[in-house]
Amino acid sequence: MKITGADLIIRLLERQNISTIAGIPGGANLPLYDALSKSTITHILARHEQGAGFIAQGMARSTGKAAVCFATSGPGATNLVTAIADANMDSVPLVAITGQTPLSLIGTDAFQEVDTYGLFLPITKHNFLVRSAKDLLSVIPEAFRIAASGRPGPVLVDVPKNVQVEEIEIEDFPEAGKKINTSLSDIEKIKRAAQMINSSTKPVLYIGGGIVNSNCCGLVNELSEKSKIPVASTLMGLGAYNSQSELYLGMLGMHGARHTNMVVDQADLLIAIGVRFDDRATGKIGEFCKHANIIHIDIDYSEIDKIRESNCGIKGDACDVLKTLLPLIHEDSRTQWIEKIMRIKEKNPEINYDDLDFFHPRKLIFETGKAAGKNVIVTTDVGQHQMWTAQSYPLSRPGQFLTSGGLGTMGFGLPSAIGAAVANPDKKIICFSGDGSILMNIQELATLSELNLNVTIIILNNGHLGLVRQQQELFFNGNYIASQFGCRPEFSKIAEGFGITSCILNDSHTPFEALCAKLNYNGPALIEVDINPEENVYPMVPPGASNIEMIT
Numbered sequence: 001m002k003i004t005g006a007d008l009i010i011r012l013l014e015r016q017n018i019s020t021i022a023g024i025p026g027g028a029n030l031p032l033y034d035a036l037s038k039s040t041i042t043h044i045l046a047r048h049e050q051g052a053g054f055i056a057q058g059m060a061r062s063t064g065k066a067a068v069c070f071a072t073s074g075p076g077a078t079n080l081v082t083a084i085a086d087a088n089m090d091s092v093p094l095v096a097i098t099g100q101t102p103l104s105l106i107g108t109d110a111f112q113e114v115d116t117y118g119l120f121l122p123i124t125k126h127n128f129l130v131r132s133a134k135d136l137l138s139v140i141p142e143a144f145r146i147a148a149s150g151r152p153g154p155v156l157v158d159v160p161k162n163v164q165v166e167e168i169e170i171e172d173f174p175e176a177g178k179k180i181n182t183s184l185s186d187i188e189k190i191k192r193a194a195q196m197i198n199s200s201t202k203p204v205l206y207i208g209g210g211i212v213n214s215n216c217c218g219l220v221n222e223l224s225e226k227s228k229i230p231v232a233s234t235l236m237g238l239g240a241y242n243s244q245s246e247l248y249l250g251m252l253g254m255h256g257a258r259h260t261n262m263v264v265d266q267a268d269l270l271i272a273i274g275v276r277f278d279d280r281a282t283g284k285i286g287e288f289c290k291h292a293n294i295i296h297i298d299i300d301y302s303e304i305d306k307i308r309e310s311n312c313g314i315k316g317d318a319c320d321v322l323k324t325l326l327p328l329i330h331e332d333s334r335t336q337w338i339e340k341i342m343r344i345k346e347k348n349p350e351i352n353y354d355d356l357d358f359f360h361p362r363k364l365i366f367e368t369g370k371a372a373g374k375n376v377i378v379t380t381d382v383g384q385h386q387m388w389t390a391q392s393y394p395l396s397r398p399g400q401f402l403t404s405g406g407l408g409t410m411g412f413g414l415p416s417a418i419g420a421a422v423a424n425p426d427k428k429i430i431c432f433s434g435d436g437s438i439l440m441n442i443q444e445l446a447t448l449s450e451l452n453l454n455v456t457i458i459i460l461n462n463g464h465l466g467l468v469r470q471q472q473e474l475f476f477n478g479n480y481i482a483s484q485f486g487c488r489p490e491f492s493k494i495a496e497g498f499g500i501t502s503c504i505l506n507d508s509h510t511p512f513e514a515l516c517a518k519l520n521y522n523g524p525a526l527i528e529v530d531i532n533p534e535e536n537v538y539p540m541v542p543p544g545a546s547n548i549e550m551i552t
């Protein structure tokens, strides 16, 4: 059969079971859009390519499956950079397809020409510049295979316009690209890890986003329960472990709970699974868990010994490793260690929500979580509100919390909420944002309104770039520069301008009821809440300090 490059891409995406694509058209990808118009795939017209990238991330993060975004050449591609770099840092499977100027014009500074391949090389897992329509037969399935296999990540496919319109003869379509499972070769090391666990008296499990990606949260729970091993989580691992369990320590690191950092510090064995020893989690690395032996399990061998040398580094999918490890682990009650942890917890109690005013951000986030119920996905932007959400939202399952961990990108919250809502029409999506972050992708309110999705945005408005203000207060002698906003936009009016219902919680005599009314609304809504601009996120480990040097 005869088929153009553009039609071929769309047919191959259909065969990958892609049902929705976010993007923006332009001169260099119009043939692709023309082909898309003949497909059953739904297109989401974002209002900025960064928005499209994060919408795709919201779909991918909430389903674990690769999602797709489209952009044109030049400015379309450069606008995608941040969302792709973000996906790369947080191991999110994406396939980004960009239009490019025709091959004959590449290198001539043609209109909207940019070296997309070169730009994306350091921030993607893999990157293709397609030179002929025939190559698409292997490139598109390969892009999906790479994005999903091993440690997931973004793949970029740059397709010159002449390749999109090129007509070729093909006999059949290739197989869809599928995730290839990694084989487990480190059996001897797993046996050694089991011995280390069985002989440890003060072990701690340190879990991260890798266990969410590997879908092995049940096995982590089993390991922890069987051998009574307490569990500390990174920001990316939140929701993965049963937070009601007495073995749950909470989030460690810069804004982790005080008792969590104290307990982790006293461990004699750290079992690190699907984590990358990020400095926000470890604090000063030389001081992190310095009395502990380390078992490090990761699908990406380049992570092992990268930051902290391990005593037993195991390459493998966490799920496979745990299945082999679990039968080798002795049941244990670890009474002394558990009692010691209880004493540390008692000495360093968690915040008591009953003592807080309703408009304290942590109380508000906690109450929102209780009122919203379990059938919710939470997204955040980046700043104090992100950390308060991580500390206080009652998360109950893996994959429930979508946040920009590695890159820490302001502007992530709203478009990722849109993507999560598209991929999970049965769920309510709540996006916690700040008055700084929301402005970074506020144009996506138009997309949200158009799609009429079940997303509630809660803006914690402190009139500042709060986390910056906090650092200036604590570490720059209160020398506040460029952290206070002179103009305070009325976000509720902006929302109304986009056709989105809104309210200012502080204006209500019954703020909890007003909050519930908006949460119960089945469609897009925006809640603005004025909070105390001087409220800080505590505890806080000063940058570069050790985790036990927390300011509280």
Ligand SMILES: Cc1ncc(C[n+]2csc(CCOP(=O)(O)OP(=O)(O)O)c2C)c(N)n1
Pocket (backbone or CB within 6 Å): 381, 382, 383, 384, 385, 386, 408, 409, 410, 411, 433, 434, 435, 436, 437, 438, 440, 460, 462, 464, 465, 466, 467, 468
């Ligand atoms: C795109 C981007 N630019 C700059 C930063 C640096 N930064 C981190 S937090 C922050 C302030 C965020 O302010 P806001 O969204 O209002 O949240 P708040 O801290 O007040 O809750 C800034 C500027 C960033 N993380 N991302």
